Structures are given as structure tokens and as C-alpha cells.
Amino acid sequence: MSKILQVEHLVQEFDLTQDLLDRVRFKDGRFTMERPVVHAVNDVSFDVETGEVFSLVGESGCGKSTTARTVIRLHEPRSGRILFEGRDITHIPQKDLRAFRRQIQMIFQDPYASLNPRQKILEILTEPILFHGLALGRAAAEEKAVYLLERVGLSAEQAKRYPHQFSGGQRQRIGIARALAVEPKFIIADEPVSALDVSIQAQILNILMDLKDEFRFSYLFIAHDLSVVKHISDSLGVMYLGTIVERASKRALFSNPxxxxxxxxxxxxxTIDENNIxxxxxxxxxxxxxxxxxxxxxxxxxxxxxxxxxxxxxxxxxxxxxxxxxxxxxxxxxxxxxxxxxxxxxx
Structure with missing residues (x-):
């Protein structure tokens, strides 16, 4: 099986002060220059096989989402390499990002904030299809958008509504449909069910797995809930303070952490298992x-x-x-x- 994504020694940092004067500190009787930096991702490496679901799991604030956003180039990496289908995309210029981002799409944690409240759902879905030239005209794009809505459990009639007219679970279904609209090879799902009720979580996870089998893409799945990653993952990386401390297949990690x-x-x-190891x-x-x-x-x-x-x-x-x-x-x-x-x- 070939590797669709390779992340090698990825580092991401954020400067807390941009102004020169903000870095001046008076300490021990003299002025010094300090550069406070948030070390968000520290030397992270992992591979994702074609057709695989690789999950990053850990406490909130451990760097999972920052890793994902750096991989998709929403943040510029400080160092390390990112390879997609063997091509180094770490520092590809902005003009080439359009084609790359069609191949990798993201499902965000907050389904409402990620949708334009001024657009109807049909517009939200047809816009990327037309932008990337994936349909011959608006009518064909709308037909494809309606098919995707129905595929995630919504109806054609609902395409004429605005995001605020949907529940949280329905909005996340729309987010999934939008990610699928450009026919990606790889999807990053950033805590896609953490804001949803438990009963809705199972429905969304089942949709994600069914779509993976139908459209044959791979996942980088971000979560902090072990029961969620156990249900959906093939392999996992456990993150602590911006670094991966353990990486293994699902079977190996859950049977022998x-x-x-x-x-x-x-x-x-x-757990309800009194004999839990x-x-x-x-x-x-x-x-x-x-x-x-x-x-x-x-x-x-x-x-x-x-x-x-x-x-x-x-x-x-x-x-x-x-x-x-x-x-x-x-x-x-x-x-x-x-x-x-x-x-x-x-x-």
C-alpha cells in the first residue's frame, strides 16, 4: 500500500510579540531581549497510507489541530517536510495551492462557524464545484450538490435554506458534503463530532465511514475521545505537548498501550468493565x-x-x-x- 501523506519532523511555532519594543524586558538590573514563542508542534512525524484512517488523539491543547492546519498549509510550517503523493508541498507557492487544496479538504469542529451565514446551502456547495471547473455549468453543479446533500442524509428541499435553519448535526452533514464537492483524495476531520450529542455522533461517524468506502479517500482524524477513534481508526498517534509519544495500529494501541x-x-x-486491564x-x-x-x-x-x-x-x-x-x-x-x-x- 502506498503512502498518500508523509509528515517528517514537523515544527510549528507562533511568536507572541511582533513589535520590537514588546520584546524588551528589564531583568536583573539590565535590559534584555526576549522572544516568547508558543511551541505548538515539536518534531512530529507520521505517515498515512492510501485508504487509511490515521487518528491523532490527546488532551485539548496538545497540538492536534495545529498539526492538521499546518499539513493543509493554513499555517506555514517553521521546519520539517510535508509530502502528498510523494510531492513535497512544504513550501509550494501560493499560486500552486489552489490545485493542492482541491486534493485535501477539511471538516471543521464548529460546523456553524465554517459555513457562510449569508449563503444558502445550494450556493455553499455549488461555489467550489464551479470554482474548480468540476461541472459543465451551474445546472450540473446544482445537480451534483443535491446528490451530495442526499448522500449525507439531507433532502433537495433543504438546499434552499440558510445555515441557521439547521441543527448542529445537520450543519456537520453540510460540512461533509462541502468537503466532498471537489472530489478530494484526502480529508482532514478536525474534531468533527465533539460538538454533537452522543446519539448524533454515531450517525456522523457512520456517514464518514460509508463515504470513505464509496469515494475511496483517506482521513487524518483529530479527536480527544478514545471511543470515537476506536470506532473509526486504522492506526493512531498519541500526542502530548506538541509531540507524538506513541504511534501504532488500532489493535496494538488498544490492546497494549x-x-x-x-x-x-x-x-x-x-468504562463499565471491572476487569479492564x-x-x-x-x-x-x-x-x-x-x-x-x-x-x-x-x-x-x-x-x-x-x-x-x-x-x-x-x-x-x-x-x-x-x-x-x-x-x-x-x-x-x-x-x-x-x-x-x-x-x-x-x-
Whole structure:
């Protein structure tokens, strides 16, 4: 299977002060220059296979959405490489972005804010079709728009309404239809169900999976809910403070989480299984500021297993079994912490 997306050592930072005078600080009796920077994404690497659903999961603020927006070039990356179908798109000029963005579309977390409130749904859907020349005239574009609306569970009559006349779940269906309108090969779904009721979440997830099978595209799926990513993912990356600490197939990650942070995420997830293999692990302290990152392992201040080495050396993301990568000094192949329990829950 070929790789449709390759992200290599991606870094994204945001300056908090743009003015020179804002950077001047009086400290210890003298003036100094400071450059406060938010380290949003720190050396992130992952691949997405053609036809695969790759999910990024982690706490709010860990850099999942910033990673996605940098991949689609809504933010210019500070360093690293982004390859789409083997082509380096990291720094392609603005004039070439039009063709690229037709291939990669995004479904946003807030379905209302992402829709133009002054346009009817039919206009919202036909505009990108006509812009990219994907229909011979407006009539053909409207016919395609109505088909997409019906495909996501809405009717042709509803195409004449405005976004405010729909519920949250219906707006998200419209967002999905709009993403499909330009026939993309890759879709980034940024928390597409987090703002919806649980009953509606399942419907939207089922639509996303049915459309993937029908239109044969790939997903980068962003979520913080483990039950959601378990339902939709083929493989996952667990993010903490802008870096991926564990990456594996769905089966490997859910049956044998290895990194202490991944174990804590599973421990915090609600369950009714009294025999759940993931025992409670309470994390100490608060999430560090992305402006002043900790030295060494970014998780060492909160890790219940941390050793002196963790505070001084950055752990490399290394393979501990085929396709299972972990960034932790304490985890080595054959280590007791890593041995797989063959009786673990089936995925």
C-alpha cells in the first residue's frame, strides 16, 4: 500500500510579540531581549497510507489541530517536510495551492462557524464545484450538490435554506458534503463530532465511514475521545505537548498501550468493565506551558515512572515491535513494562 501523506519532523511555532519594543524586558538590573514563542508542534512525524484512517488523539491543547492546519498549509510550517503523493508541498507557492487544496479538504469542529451565514446551502456547495471547473455549468453543479446533500442524509428541499435553519448535526452533514464537492483524495476531520450529542455522533461517524468506502479517500482524524477513534481508526498517534509519544495500529494501541501518558489516557476513559486491564493512573501536576517547554522528556514532570535520565535527555520515537513506536526511556523491547498480555481485550 502506498503512502498518500508523509509528515517528517514537523515544527510549528507562533511568536507572541511582533513589535520590537514588546520584546524588551528589564531583568536583573539590565535590559534584555526576549522572544516568547508558543511551541505548538515539536518534531512530529507520521505517515498515512492510501485508504487509511490515521487518528491523532490527546488532551485539548496538545497540538492536534495545529498539526492538521499546518499539513493543509493554513499555517506555514517553521521546519520539517510535508509530502502528498510523494510531492513535497512544504513550501509550494501560493499560486500552486489552489490545485493542492482541491486534493485535501477539511471538516471543521464548529460546523456553524465554517459555513457562510449569508449563503444558502445550494450556493455553499455549488461555489467550489464551479470554482474548480468540476461541472459543465451551474445546472450540473446544482445537480451534483443535491446528490451530495442526499448522500449525507439531507433532502433537495433543504438546499434552499440558510445555515441557521439547521441543527448542529445537520450543519456537520453540510460540512461533509462541502468537503466532498471537489472530489478530494484526502480529508482532514478536525474534531468533527465533539460538538454533537452522543446519539448524533454515531450517525456522523457512520456517514464518514460509508463515504470513505464509496469515494475511496483517506482521513487524518483529530479527536480527544478514545471511543470515537476506536470506532473509526486504522492506526493512531498519541500526542502530548506538541509531540507524538506513541504511534501504532488500532489493535496494538488498544490492546497494549505502552507509554505512561497513553496508559493514563486509557485509565481516564469511562468504562463499565471491572476487569479492564488499564488500571487507574492519576497524573500529578499540571500540563506545562508550551511557551516554556520542560527539558528532556516533555512528560517527565507528570510521569509516575520518571527517572533522572528523563529530565535531561529527549527520548527518540523508536520501534518496540513491528509498527509500534514509543518515545520513552523506560520502554525497551522485552522490558517487563512492555510484555504483551495475550489475554488483553480484543479490538
Amino acid at each position: 505502552v507509554h505512561p501518558y497513553t496508559k493514563a489516557l486509557f485509565s481516564a476513559a469511562p 488499564n488500571q487507574s493512573q492519576e497524573l500529578k501536576g499540571e500540563i506545562p506551558s508550551p511557551i516554556h517547554l520542560p527539558s528532556g522528556c516533555l512528560f517527565h514532570d507528570r510521569c509516575p515512572m520518571a527517572e533522572p535520565e528523563c529530565a535531561s535527555a529527549v527520548p527518540a520515537l523508536r520501534e518496540v515491535e513491528q509498527g509500534h513506536f514509543v518515545a520513552c526511556h523506560l520502554v525497551k523491547e522485552g522490558n517487563a513494562e512492555y510484555k504483551r498480555d495475550e489475554r488483553s481485550a480484543q479490538v
